[in-house]
Amino acid sequence: MLDIDATIPQKYPFIKIETLVNLDERIAKWPNKNTKQVVSFANINPEDFVDGDEASKIAQYANQELAGIVANYPKYFEAGVGMLAMNNIPASLKILENIEKSPYLVGAQIFTRHLGKSIADLEFEPILLKAAKLNLPLWLHPVFDNRKPDNNLVFSWEYELSQAMLQLVQSDIFKKAPDLKILAHHAGAMVPFFSGRIDHILDQEHAEMFKNFYVDTAILGNTPALQLALDYFGINHVLFGTDAPFAVMPAGADKIVTDAIENLNISDLYDKKIFETNYQHMIK
Numbered sequence: 021m022l023d024i025d026a027t028i029p030q031k032y033p034f035i036k037i038e039t040l041v042n043l044d045e046r047i048a049k050w051p052n053k054n055t056k057q058v059v060s061f062a063n064i065n066p067e068d069f070v071d072g073d074e075a076s077k078i079a080q081y082a083n084q085e086l087a088g089i090v091a092n093y094p095k096y097f098e099a100g101v102g103m104l105a106m107n108n109i110p111a112s113l114k115i116l117e118n119i120e121k122s123p124y125l126v127g128a129q130i131f132t133r134h135l136g137k138s139i140a141d142l143e144f145e146p147i148l149l150k151a152a153k154l155n156l157p158l159w160l161h162p163v164f165d166n167r168k169p170d171n172n173l174v175f176s177w178e179y180e181l182s183q184a185m186l187q188l189v190q191s192d193i194f195k196k197a198p199d200l201k202i203l204a205h206h207a208g209a210m211v212p213f214f215s216g217r218i219d220h221i222l223d224q225e226h227a228e229m230f231k232n233f234y235v236d237t238a239i240l241g242n243t244p245a246l247q248l249a250l251d252y253f254g255i256n257h258v259l260f261g262t263d264a265p266f267a268v269m270p271a272g273a274d275k276i277v278t279d280a281i282e283n284l285n286i287s288d289l290y291d292k293k294i295f296e297t298n299y300q301h302m303i304k
Contacts, residue, residue, distance in 0.1 A: 021078070024069050032064055039265040039272075043089065046265065047096055051274035057264060058299070059086065060101035060129050063161055067135060072108030079103040079115055087124040099126040099303070101159050106134040106144060113150050120154040126303045127157035127203075132184035133165055140187035145196075152197035157234070157302050160184065160204045182210035189222075189229040201234060201302055203259065207245065208235040212252035234302055236261025237294065240273050241280040250284065259302065260295045 021028055029035045039046040040062060061082065066075035079102075086100040102119040104112040119125045128151065130139055137143060139160070151158050162177035162184070170176075185204055194200060204211075211218065211230055219227045235253050238261040239245055250258050260281065264272025281294055 021064060021066070021069070028064065032062070034062065034266065035064070037265060037269070039270050043093075046271070047093070049265075049271040050096060051262075051264060051271040052278075055274060056096060056098040058099050058101060058126065059090070059097050060159055060161075061086070061103050063131060063163055065103065065106065065131065065134070067105055067107035072105060072111065075105035076108045076111035076115065079105040079112070080118070083115065083119065083122075083125060087122055090124040100124055101126065102128045104128050104130065104147065106130075106147070109143070109146055112147055116147070116150050116154055116156060120156055127151075127159060127201075129159045129161060130202075131161050131163045132180045133163055136166070138187045139184050140191040140193070142191075145191075145193065148193050148200060149197050152200040155199065155201075155304075157201040157203055160202050160233075162205060162209075178206060178209040181206060181208075182214075185209070185211055185230065185233060189226050194229045194232045198232075200232070202232070203234040203236060203302070205236060205238060205261070205263075207237060207239045207249040207258075208233060208253060212245075212248045215252050231257070233257065234259060234298075237277050237281060238263040238273070239277075240267055241276040243280045243283040246280055247284055250286070255286075255290050255293055256298055256301070258294050259298045 035041060039049055066078040070078065083102045086102065090097045090100045102115065102125045104115055106112060116128060119128055130147070132139055134144060160181070162181040164171040164176055165180060181204060185208070188202070218230060231253060233253065234257045235249055236259050237246055262272050262274050262277045264274060267273045268276060281291065
């Protein structure tokens with residue numbers, strides 16, 4: 021990507037995090053030897069830099085490289101989450117088929133917006149339908165809406181994620197593909213907190229569709245907020261996630277998130293669901 025745009029480190033300062041870009045450094049500073057990571061790409065996607073043909077080549081190459089890392093470091097990485105090229109839908113449909121055949125990749129990453137459009141735009145619906153048909157989970161990560169002048173990491177991503185979830189629900193994608201698995205980042209963002217508004221403003225059918233999402237625990241601790249997400253989405257739809265290596269240098273928020281989960285007033289069986297078995301069930 022640096023060959024395409026040498027200014028990426030200036031546009032995306034997180035690319036300078038050593039444990040993000042240096043595999044040896046990441047392993048040397050591994051946060052917990054009892055934890056294996058499902059690793060995805062940072063939120064820099066090729067369609068924002070090159071045309072569809074080139075973007076699909078980059079995505080395929082990146083996925084091969086990621087699969088190689090998972091294969092070569094099985095003590096550290098459980099699996100990888102593939103990249104798509106959303107300015108080339110036919111090629112991305114083929115990429116999804118390749119991911120489904122890979123023993124090292126378990127799904128694909130999508131973003132709240134692609135090419136200036138919501139992920140719920142009809143242009144991207146074939147990707148969602150194909151993922152459902154292949155039983156491949158999609159990891160939904162927020163990105164900034166570049167039309168807005170006040171984007172910030174504290175609140176903007178949570179709004180964008182919540183808005184994308186609403187738009188997906190209102191697109192009726194869960195009616196068209198009831199088996200679609202979408203894992204929303206940051207414990208579902210604003211959705212659990214504003215569940216009352218959801219229930220009173222939307223009709224019952226669409227309000228209930230929010231429960232189709234899976235969510236992770238990557239909110240930097242906060243046991244009461246995790247409990248809220250757990251109560252809303254249900255014990256089977258909450259998965260351990262830390263956003264490593266972001267937020268807490270040098271290796272991520274593994275301890276903070278783990279402590280927050282262990283402070284929940286739930287059984288050991290439910291702990292195990294969050295840490296392990298919910299992920300195993302989601303990827304089946």
